[in-house]
Amino acid sequence: MKILCIEDDESLAKLLYQILVKQHYEVEIATDGETGWNLVTTSAYDLILLDWMLPKLTGIELCEKLRTRNGLIPSQNQDTPILLMTGLDTTTSKVMGLDAGADDYLVKPLDFEELLARIRALLRRKSGERAPMLKWGQLCLCPNSGQVTYLEQKIQLAQKEYKLLELFLRNPEQIFSLSRLVDSLWSIEKTPTEGAVRAHIKGLRQKLKQAGVPDPLETIYKMGYRLKKVDQAEDKRLVNRDKNLSSPYCLSCFQIPPELWEVWQECRQSYCDRASIIQQAVTALKKGTLTPLLQHQAEREAHTLAGSLGSFGLENASSIARRIEEIFKQPQPPNPLETEQLFQWTTKLTEALSCNLPNPNSCDLRQKKSSVSLVLSPRGTLLILESDMTLRQLLVKEALTWGIETQVATTLDEAEKLLNSGQCNVMLLDLNFYDSEPTGLQFLATLNRQHPSLPAIILTAEESFEKRIEAARWGNHYFLVKPVVPSQILAVVTQTLRQASESSAKILIVDDDSSLLKLLSTLLTPSGYQLTLLSEPQQFWEILEQSEPDLLILDIKFSKPASSDQEKERSSFFNGIELCQVIRNDLRWNRLPVILLSVHTDLETVQRGFMAGADDFLSKPVVASELLIRVRSRLKQRKMWKIIEYDELTGVSLRRKALEDLTRAIHLAQRQGQPFCLAILDLDHFKRVNDQYGHETGDLVLSYFGQLLNKSFRSQDIIGRWGGEEFVVGMIGMTKLEGSKRLENILEKLNNYLFVAANGTSFRVTFSGGIAQLRENGNELQMLYTAADQALYQAKEAGRRRIIAAEKSQPNN
Incomplete structure (x- = not known):
């Protein structure tokens, strides 16, 4: 809701601004009647707070001028509710104000609780057709109280995030472009950049996601944003989520990947011990004997569980631990309602952790395999500085499947020795590493001075912008917020190692x-x-x-x-x-x-x-x-x-760069008298993959294929994405026979790899290829490409999943 406050007392105007903004109202201030009138005639408002005694144009004059329908300047605020504020506490004054067109009247000094109540009443009166509670599934926004809840749990939003959510909830079918969002929620004097608007939308999405809310916003390409339609089945599942937490298997069995089961069994008791400390704190709280020390211990244990359980992929358990942490983190003791919530959450968490879970390898459910566990990675050694023993073990174990070696340091002195030995290519640093001295940020500063070229990945459980700024001062490091699963960390490690090798x-x-x-x-x-x-x-x-x-x-x-x-x-x-x-x-x-x-x-x-x-x-x-x-x-x-030269998805050259590199390679091969062959590769039935499993799964296939090609060829060979699912490979120093054998080996590897779609369905992918050789099939790139393309066509006609070499071209007579 947008409110215009016209008040010449600047101190009172500032106070009103602060009070109204805290209630999630959009507020503009004018300190004289003439400025107020200019704003009224140019912008739309939901309510006007109007002082009686104003310079240049009094409140009564402005009110009469606005309500006069035969005025020279028609206004979109002619029917906007007006709340008149004045120190004149007489019946005559009240009658004059109401006759001038005011909807309500409040005498100074203002009682702010009464003021807010009158504002809510006027806004309800104006928009009586609107429901007092705005809902999207189990996500609720109450305009009267300014509260946002999900599954009856409060969500703290910044003012602009609240206004964005309210705007989308009130207009569920409308698409809002960035410019329209600016016009709806910002004043002319405070017009933000498009990047700032996107940042507010991103912040809203992140806070809703942290509270467990499915993303309610749909991004419409080149148009803007719109509220999604609620998926009733998904919404019902979320409604019953807390009820299902008492089920012995909901937090673990079907969520823990089979390859992590042994580690989970080893570490589960330590998690139970941590939950036991939380249980002790809750019991003491109910008895009235909770000490600040025990409250702090419970907060720390909940903090650890929120990150560690999330690393296993146990998002529900992590969410419960996060809620517990937030309550214990408050400086004051929890109130009775929070105490009861703590008791319920802690009971569910303890039961889930201590129940006897079946081995997921023996479950009759089809487990989803990680789509990235077998991603081809550049070789390198990762130094791990992480206090959470469980997360360390998970990282060490999963790193093996990524082809990444690991070193673990349990002290900063040990870390320095490993760094000075030159054994490590990238470092993973928890900013709260064992609450050490020096701190994680201080150690990062030391690292920047002594090893300026070593990349670091920063882990923290606190999403603090200040810490991001501080970390950025000591180098261009990646920043990850817990909870985060090992596969996400290792994906960043892989990217970092690749960039480091390129650096x-x-x-x-x-x-x-x-x-x-x-x-x-x-x-x-x-x-x-x-x-x-x-x-x-x-x-x-x-x-x-x-x-x-x-x-x-x-x-x-x-x-x-x-x-x-x-x-x-x-x-x-x-x-x-x-x-x-x-x-x-x-x-x-x-x-x-x-x-x-x-x-x-x-x-x-x-x-x-x-x-x-x-x-x-x-x-x-x-x-x-x-x-x-x-x-x-x-x-x-x-x-x-x-x-702009490399395809981000596949890691190979884009067409323009591939064209340049191939031309250069052909010229070099001609001067040096070396063989050179060009291959065109095309993924078989790739459209079917996109249609059946979705474009996201199709992207995974393309990404894996690009990395497989990069790993299978030498650095002097040229690999490019020609377009869509078509790739080209230029092989220097290879004949068609040698190139065909290399491609057949790659075809076998790709055929043996089992892709898993988002719905759990597994499938395989193959490719067809045609290959041509310099001099035998032409002396220019275009001639080689034409010959290889004809051979590719023959491979497809012959049933696909094969490599065919182009026949030797006949010399022109």
């Missing part, structure tokens, strides 16, 4: 001063960069194609070669600026970051360098710290370019 950037440095090359090597090598040093610029193009650098450092001026042949000297001599121009004019290399080196720092030289396409300019003598900063900055630029 071992290749740098080509061209300078005819060999001493400077040695110096640059000394400065850059400790940072893990792969350096190619070139002191003979005449070999530049050949070395460029061989090394495929991520960054190029060029000296501006090279020494002239010693030669008696002046014509040859003129043609073979060039400078760094000319090399930069060549780079920028070549489709394959025009995005390669270039840093120019020069002893000349005059304006003309610098301008010439940037006009030639340089990204940065570094003066000699080289300062180590400045060099490292410039190199990191330009490599980051390169990484941003790669984002």
